[in-house]
Amino acid sequence: AVLSCHRSYRSRPTHGIGRYKYLLPKEGPKRKKERVQMKEISPGTEFEFGDVNIQMTSYDLCLVEHFAQYVHRLCNRLGIRVIESYAMPTKTNEVLFLEERGSKMQLDAVLTTHQRVVQIRGLSSTFAPILLEMIQSSQPEGVHLLMKQHTEADFKRRLKSRPELEELLAQMS
Amino acid sequence: LCSFSSCSSWLPQRVPLRGNHWQSSLLTPRTALPVRAQPKKKKKVDVKREQAQKDRMKKKLKKLERAAPELIPIEDFITPLKYSDGSRVRSLPPLSPEETERRVLLLKKWCLFKQRQDEAEKKAIQTLVESQQEALKELRLESEELYQAAIRRDEGLFPFEREGPTYTPPLPGYDPPEGKCVDITKVYTQ
Numbered sequence: 001a002v003l004s005c006h007r008s009y010r011s012r013p014t015h016g017i018g019r020y021k022y023l024l025p026k027e028g029p030k031r032k033k034e035r036v037q038m039k040e041i042s043p044g045t046e047f048e049f050g051d052v053n054i055q056m057t058s059y060d061l062c063l064v065e066h067f068a069q070y071v072h073r074l075c076n077r078l079g080i081r082v083i084e085s086y087a088m089p090t091k092t093n094e095v096l097f098l099e100e101r102g103s104k105m106q107l108d109a110v111l112t113t114h115q116r117v118v119q120i121r122g123l124s125s126t127f128a129p130i131l132l133e134m135i136q137s138s139q140p141e142g143v144h145l146l147m148k149q150h151t152e153a154d155f156k157r158r159l160k161s162r163p164e165l166e167e168l169l170a171q172m173s
Numbered sequence: 174l175c176s177f178s179s180c181s182s183w184l185p186q187r188v189p190l191r192g193n194h195w196q197s198s199l200l201t202p203r204t205a206l207p208v209r210a211q212p213k214k215k216k217k218v219d220v221k222r223e224q225a226q227k228d229r230m231k232k233k234l235k236k237l238e239r240a241a242p243e244l245i246p247i248e249d250f251i252t253p254l255k256y257s258d259g260s261r262v263r264s265l266p267p268l269s270p271e272e273t274e275r276r277v278l279l280l281k282k283w284c285l286f287k288q289r290q291d292e293a294e295k296k297a298i299q300t301l302v303e304s305q306q307e308a309l310k311e312l313r314l315e316s317e318e319l320y321q322a323a324i325r326r327d328e329g330l331f332p333f334e335r336e337g338p339t340y341t342p343p344l345p346g347y348d349p350p351e352g353k354c355v356d357i358t359k360v361y362t363q
Contacts, residue, residue, distance in 0.1 A: 036244055046325050058337070061249060078298070089245040089358070097352030108352065114249060125326035126309070130301045132333065134294070139337045148332035159242045160363040168234050 038155045039083065047125050051083065051150035054118045054135070058143040061114050067143055068116035071135060078131070081121050088115035088158065119150060245361050 009015060044050030054071055058064040068085065075082050091113040096105040123131065132147070139145055268276075313320040 036242055044326070049326055049331070052331065087247045087249060090248045091356065091358045094355040094357050095352065096355060097350045100350070105352065110357075112248075125324060126305060127302070128327070128330060130298065130305070132330075133301070134298060136335060138294075139335065141338050141340055143337040145335045145337065146332065147334075158244050160245050160361045162237065162242070162363045165234070165237045168230060168237065172230060172234065 036159070038152065041150055041152065042121060044122075049123045049125065049128060049149075050121065052120050052123055053146075053148055053150045053154060054120065055088075055115060055146040055148070056117075056143050057113060057115045057146070059111055059113060060142055061112070063140050063143055064114050064116050067138075067140055068118060070138065071118050074131075074134065075118065075120055078127075080123060080127075080131070082118060083121050084117075084119040086117055086119075086158070088117060090114055240363070243363055248359075 042050045056064050056067050056071070072082055072085050093111045093113065095108040095111060097108050098104075099106055135145065309320065309323065312323060
C-alpha cells in the first residue's frame with residue numbers, strides 16, 4: 001500500500017503551494033507593554049529654561065480642558081516644543097457647613113477639582129515673559145494658573161502609591 | 174544549691190567562692206553562664222530563621238520592584254455607565270428656514286469675530302517680540318555687560334501663580350457659615 005504523504009517536495013512544481021505569510025505586511029517586533037518611565041528632566045542652559053510645567057486647575061472641567069488645548073496650540077504655533085500634555089488625577093471634595101440652628105453638619109456640595117498640565121522645553125529667556133503675558137490675558141474665570149519647573153516629585157504624584165513596597169523597604173532598613 | 178551555700182559558710186572570706194562554676198565572675202553574681210546544650214541550638218536556629226526571613230523579604234521586594242509603576246486612572250476620561258445606555262435618544266424639533274438662516278449668519282459672524290481676535294493676538298505677539306528685540310539691540314549698543322545680563326534666564330520668574338478672574342469675587346465683609354471641606358478622593362494603590 002502506498003502511503004499518502006502531505007510533504008511538499010522541493011523538486012515538484014507544487015512546492016510551497018500553501019504559503020501566504022510572505023504576502024501579508026510585516027508586523028514588526030512584538031511590543032511588550034511599555035513601562036511608565038519618567039522622561040529625563042533637562043536642566044536647561046543659561047539662556048533657556050529646562051522643563052516647565054504649565055498647570056491649570058479649576059472646578060470646571062470644560063473650561064480647563066479648553067484652556068489646556070488653547071495653550072498647547074499656542075505653543076505649537078509659536079514653535080515651542082511641547083513634550084507632554086496630560087491630566088492629573090481628579091480630586092473630590094465634600095463641602096459641609098454647620099446649620100444656623102443645629103449642631104449637625106449638612107452637605108452643601110461635592111466639588112471636583114480638575115488639573116491639566118502642559119509640559120514644554122526649550123523656552124528662551126527673552127520669550128518667556130511674552131508667553132506668560134499671552135497666557136494670562138486669555139485666562140478664563142475660575143482657572144488657577146501655575147507655571148513651575150518640572151521635578152521628579154511632580155512625576156511621582158501621577159503614580160499609584162505602593163504601600164507594600166514602602167513597608168518592606170522600611171522593614172529592610 | 175543549698176549544699177554550696179552551706180560550704181560557703183565555713184570558707185574564710187578571702188577565698189573566693191569558686192564552687193559554683195556557673196558563675197561567670199565574682200562581680201556579677203546574678204548573671205550566669207548560659208547552660209550548655211539548649212541555647213546554642215536556639216542561636217543556630219534563630220540565625221537560620223532570620224536568614225530565611227531576610228531572603229524571603231528580599232525576594233518579595235525584588236518581585237514588587239520588578240512590577241512597573243502604574244499611572245493613577247483619571248476619572249474625567251472614564252464615562253459613567255449610565256451615559257452608555259443607548260435607549261435614550263434625543264429628538265430635536267425641525268427648524269424653520271428663518272431659524273437656519275439666522276443660525277448660519279450667526280455662525281459666520283462668530284467666525285469673523287474669532288478670526289479678528291486671532292489676528293489681533295498674533296499682531297500683539299509680533300509687536301511685543303519686535304519691541305523687545307529693538308530694546309535689546311539698543312541695550313547692546315549701550316553696554317555689552319547689561320545686554321548679557323538681560324539675556325540670561327530669570328530665576329525669579331518660576332514658580333508663577335495667578336488666580337483667574339471671577340464673576341463674583343469674594344465680598345469684603347462677608348461672614349461665612351462654619352463648615353469644613355472633606356477630601357474624598359479615591360486612593361489607588363498598586
